[in-house]
Amino acid sequence: MTDITLKIREIATRLLQSDQVDVFVGWEKGPQEYQTRPFFVRRVEDVEKLVFNEYSIHNLTNYLLKYRDSTDRVGLVVKGCDSRGIVRLLQDNQFKRNRLYIVGVCCPGIKDPLKIAKNQSGLACPPNNEEIADKCTRCLVPNPIIYDELLGESQEPHNSGERFSEIKTIENMDPNQRYQFFEDTLTQCIRCYACRQVCVACNCRTCIFDEMKPQWVGRENSTTDNMMYHLVKAMHMAGRCIECGECERVCPVNIPLMLINSKLVKDMDHFFGSYEAGMEYVEGQKPPLSVYNPDDPDDFI
Amino acid sequence: MQVIDKNKIVPLLDRLSKQSEVFVPTVKGSESGFYSWNSLNGAKEIALEALNVYHSPKNVLFPQTERMYSIEQGKQVFSIPDTFQDEKSRIIFGIRACDAKAITCFDDVFLTHGYEDSFYATRRKNTIIIGNACYQPGANCFCSSMGINPVQPDADVVIHDAGTVYAWEAITVTGQQFTEQVQDLLEEKDLGLPQLKPFSTEFDYDGVVEKLQGMFDHEIWHELAEPCMNCGTCTYMCPSCHCFDIQVKIWGDKGYRFRCWDSCMYTEYTAEAGGGNPRPDSQDRFRNRFLHKLEFFTERYDYPLCTGCGRCISVCPNGINIIDIIKRIKEVDKIV
Amino acid sequence: MCSCNCEQPLVPSIVEVIDIVDETPDVRSFYVKCSEGGVPYSVQPGQCSMLSLPAGEGMFSCTWQEGNEYQHYAIKKVGLLTEELHSIEIGQKLGIRGPYGNGFPVEACKGKDMLFIAGGIGLAPLRSFIKYCFKHRDDYGKIDILYGSRSYADLCFKDELFNLWPQEKNTQVYVTIDNAEPEWDGHVGFVPSYLEELNPNPNGKIAVTCGPPIMIKFVLQSLEKMGYIDDQVITTLEMRMKCGIGKCGRCNVGSQYICVDGPVFTRTQLRQLPQEW
Numbered sequence: 041m042t043d044i045t046l047k048i049r050e051i052a053t054r055l056l057q058s059d060q061v062d063v064f065v066g067w068e069k070g071p072q073e074y075q076t077r078p079f080f081v082r083r084v085e086d087v088e089k090l091v092f093n094e095y096s097i098h099n100l101t102n103y104l105l106k107y108r109d110s111t112d113r114v115g116l117v118v119k120g121c122d123s124r125g126i127v128r129l130l131q132d133n134q135f136k137r138n139r140l141y142i143v144g145v146c147c148p149g150i151k152d153p154l155k156i157a158k159n160q161s162g163l164a165c166p167p168n169n170e171e172i173a174d175k176c177t178r179c180l181v182p183n184p185i186i187y188d189e190l191l192g193e194s195q196e197p198h199n200s201g202e203r204f205s206e207i208k209t210i211e212n213m214d215p216n217q218r219y220q221f222f223e224d225t226l227t228q229c230i231r232c233y234a235c236r237q238v239c240v241a242c243n244c245r246t247c248i249f250d251e252m253k254p255q256w257v258g259r260e261n262s263t264t265d266n267m268m269y270h271l272v273k274a275m276h277m278a279g280r281c282i283e284c285g286e287c288e289r290v291c292p293v294n295i296p297l298m299l300i301n302s303k304l305v306k307d308m309d310h311f312f313g314s315y316e317a318g319m320e321y322v323e324g325q326k327p328p329l330s331v332y333n334p335d336d337p338d339d340f341i
Numbered sequence: 342m343q344v345i346d347k348n349k350i351v352p353l354l355d356r357l358s359k360q361s362e363v364f365v366p367t368v369k370g371s372e373s374g375f376y377s378w379n380s381l382n383g384a385k386e387i388a389l390e391a392l393n394v395y396h397s398p399k400n401v402l403f404p405q406t407e408r409m410y411s412i413e414q415g416k417q418v419f420s421i422p423d424t425f426q427d428e429k430s431r432i433i434f435g436i437r438a439c440d441a442k443a444i445t446c447f448d449d450v451f452l453t454h455g456y457e458d459s460f461y462a463t464r465r466k467n468t469i470i471i472g473n474a475c476y477q478p479g480a481n482c483f484c485s486s487m488g489i490n491p492v493q494p495d496a497d498v499v500i501h502d503a504g505t506v507y508a509w510e511a512i513t514v515t516g517q518q519f520t521e522q523v524q525d526l527l528e529e530k531d532l533g534l535p536q537l538k539p540f541s542t543e544f545d546y547d548g549v550v551e552k553l554q555g556m557f558d559h560e561i562w563h564e565l566a567e568p569c570m571n572c573g574t575c576t577y578m579c580p581s582c583h584c585f586d587i588q589v590k591i592w593g594d595k596g597y598r599f600r601c602w603d604s605c606m607y608t609e610y611t612a613e614a615g616g617g618n619p620r621p622d623s624q625d626r627f628r629n630r631f632l633h634k635l636e637f638f639t640e641r642y643d644y645p646l647c648t649g650c651g652r653c654i655s656v657c658p659n660g661i662n663i664i665d666i667i668k669r670i671k672e673v674d675k676i677v
Numbered sequence: 678m679c680s681c682n683c684e685q686p687l688v689p690s691i692v693e694v695i696d697i698v699d700e701t702p703d704v705r706s707f708y709v710k711c712s713e714g715g716v717p718y719s720v721q722p723g724q725c726s727m728l729s730l731p732a733g734e735g736m737f738s739c740t741w742q743e744g745n746e747y748q749h750y751a752i753k754k755v756g757l758l759t760e761e762l763h764s765i766e767i768g769q770k771l772g773i774r775g776p777y778g779n780g781f782p783v784e785a786c787k788g789k790d791m792l793f794i795a796g797g798i799g800l801a802p803l804r805s806f807i808k809y810c811f812k813h814r815d816d817y818g819k820i821d822i823l824y825g826s827r828s829y830a831d832l833c834f835k836d837e838l839f840n841l842w843p844q845e846k847n848t849q850v851y852v853t854i855d856n857a858e859p860e861w862d863g864h865v866g867f868v869p870s871y872l873e874e875l876n877p878n879p880n881g882k883i884a885v886t887c888g889p890p891i892m893i894k895f896v897l898q899s900l901e902k903m904g905y906i907d908d909q910v911i912t913t914l915e916m917r918m919k920c921g922i923g924k925c926g927r928c929n930v931g932s933q934y935i936c937v938d939g940p941v942f943t944r945t946q947l948r949q950l951p952q953e954w
Contacts, residue, residue: 077660162392162479234572290658584926614756640932
């Protein structure tokens with residue numbers, strides 16, 4: 041990874057010096073090694089702080105939303121899963137390709153700094169796995185699918201076991217059992233909206249949950265309002281979730297959000313497929329639920 | 342010195358929970374927090390010996406959602422049949438100094454400066470606080486730098502872990518009365534208290550407020566705020582963040598108004614009905630949060646609204662570290 | 678008995694709407710009193726009340742309290758709650774709690790000449806002070822009122838503006854609209870530029886201003902240019918509020934809460950605050 045770090049610095053220096061980008065988005069080391077965090081470089085002097093290490097887990101494509109209304113040209117580093125986020129933003133017309141310089145990194149699998157932070161915090165909780173992050177164990181796309189420059193050796197997906205096996209378990213529950221499962225899971229939610237904030241597919245200018253006129257979803261921390269929040273969010277993800285797993289990673293109360301998203305990924309592929317969101321960028325192409333097709337299946341309605 | 346044998350803690354909690362709702366630091370699944378002793382059926386994994394629990398007990402005195410009063414509406418009618426005052430007696434057992442100080446912050450916010458918040462006041466009046474002195478600070482702890490003595494929590498009674506027993510120290514009159522009720526579980530014993538272990542982080546907070554007073558327009562906020570995605574995790578996990586929203590739930594003619602935690606990280610927080618917003622950018626909201634904690638609160642109440650518990654450091658998805666920020670603020674003169 | 682519910686400051690008491698008057702296409706005045714008679718509590722000029730319908734609560738400056746008879750609120754339709762308020766009829770019950778905020782320094786201004794500068798619905802909070810001055814006319818010197826709106830139709834309190842106030846002793850009322858209209862023979866232009874045209878002498882004068890934030894900012898600049906010192910300039914601010922009692926955290930500007938420490942600030946106080954209003 042040192043190699044990759046050096047190459048990223050080299051590229052960033054080149055892009056800034058040649059005035060190809062206004063800002064370069066990568067990672068820097070925090071006070072603790074595991075607190076590697078997003079870093080924004082505007083001056084060549086700061087390039088030396090850029091790193092790519094085993095904790096570079098954040099999907100930086102979300103930060104492009106901070107620049108969508110500016111004219112800044114942005115260089116950024118993406119791993120395989122993150123790169124699908126770029127397709128998401130391009131398809132959603134949130135960003136123009138020509139304002140981006142994408143440095144792709146073939147991802148060897150990353151550790152989750154949050155898990156390590158929790159383990160080291162001393163707060164009473166069962167110990168977390170400090171090895172490869174949960175989201176990487178479901179990895180399908182370690183190698184970026186859209187980039188201007190590619191770093192690192194091509195990697196095999198890090199997923200293990202059958203895809204959607206957890207979903208199948210839940211599909212096989214009887215309806216009451218399944219309802220109970222989600223009720224138990226979603227009552228934990230503290231409605232902090234971290235899952236929405238880190239989501240690159242959540243790029244609406246005014247989120248439906250912030251809409252006050254009318255207010256669609258109540259702010260109460262109750263089973264009803266919590267479920268409403270998660271159901272509405274999930275439905276908005278259908279055909280759009282790029283499976284970066286950030287929502288689940290940042291949830292402060294460990295809600296298995298990717299279970300819900302993966303079910304929709306599976307159903308989208310089944311009903312409207314074959315389809316995987318953000319797997320390739322073809323100009324003008326839309327996710328299946330963003331266009332109407334007379335042949336769209338409707339027997340599940 | 343009065344002590345209670347550690348074996349007697351469960352009997353004590355069982356007894357107390359017959360008259361009061363007792364909130365105890367416990368592990369529940371992948372979470373830990375101050376849960377009601379009676380609600381913990383079966384395995385009760387008490388976390389009194391852990392550094393702290395993941396969720397602070399802020400929910401006990403300031404529930405995330407709290408119904409305030411019922412309302413009825415009809416043609417031209419608007420009435421308030423009931424006000425919900427929660428007068429249940431409560432005990433928070435085993436709170437650490439950082440979280441106890443956060444309750445002191447709440448007392449100042451909700452009970453002083455012209456108005457007494459009746460909902461908080463009723464709950465607070467009926468709550469006894471048993472502190473748990475902290476001798477072994479954790480990796481992200483910095484309460485001592487924020488002016489808090491970890492072995493002397495703001496509480497009615499303080500217990501000190503001394504091996505097989507807890508030393509029992511009644512602090513307030515309420516604490517003395519409470520001690521009398523459980524006298525039969527206590528015994529006299531001579532013992533020495535442990536030594537406070539050193540903090541991994543200590544800094545001199547003096548001068549930070551004065552420094553910040555001249556830093557509202559400083560460019561450093563841009564850099565500090567850039568990684569922040571304005572998720573509300575830090576505000577919801579913080580023991581001292583007290584901002585709330587007032588909302589309504591209504592079905593047909595009947596409903597209720599409630600208040601719920603809110604976060605200054607959200608755009609909607611300051612969005613005005615007319616469309617304006619005094620803090621439109623992510624950076625404005627980030628700055629307001631840190632200035633509220635580190636400067637504005639001190640200007641109003643004379644001490645900071647951060648108690649050094651370190652939870653926000655552990656939960657920030659993007660590695661934003663308040664200790665780091667305070668240090669950066671202290672260094673500002675050198676940077677410019 | 679005190680009906681202000683001061684034991685439970687977040688729980689409203691109930692009042693009844695006894696009259697509704699259209700001021701402009703989107704501003705309506707509501708007269709309220711307790712069903713059993715009287716006002717729920719006494720409001721000083723510049724103080725606010727939290728009014729509510731079942732759908733929600735909102736903070737409004739009390740535009741006038743007539744003794745123990747009624748309170749008057751002029752409310753512009755801008756959002757969900759105000760839309761609902763505009764749809765109610767006489768006899769409607771409203772929730773009310775207050776009074777909130779510091780109000781205008783009516784005592785400290787005694788003996789001074791007064792200059793009121795307002796834009797749009799910004800005249801609503803000033804109206805309570807203006808009417809107070811007229812009620813205690815001999816306590817104040819010359820009164821100048823400068824008011825502007827987008828159009829003639831958008832001018833609030835037209836009867837007072839054109840008929841009642843100009844008749845008051847030693848009083849001048851200046852009205853302007855943003856754009857020319859065929860029927861309008863008065864001044865055309867924005868408030869701050871009209872103010873500079875009039876160039877009122879700062880000697881012995883207190884200027885009180887309220888309007889859209891952008892207008893306030895320019896008015897403050899103009900006053901400074903004309904030689905008004907900071908202590909002579911008073912404004913009243915608005916922020917989104919929920920509790921009204923300095924607890925919910927939302928209306929802070931620096932360490933000050935608009936709901937309890939404001940909404941009225943002198944320019945001197947304003948300078949101590951961050952530019953975030």
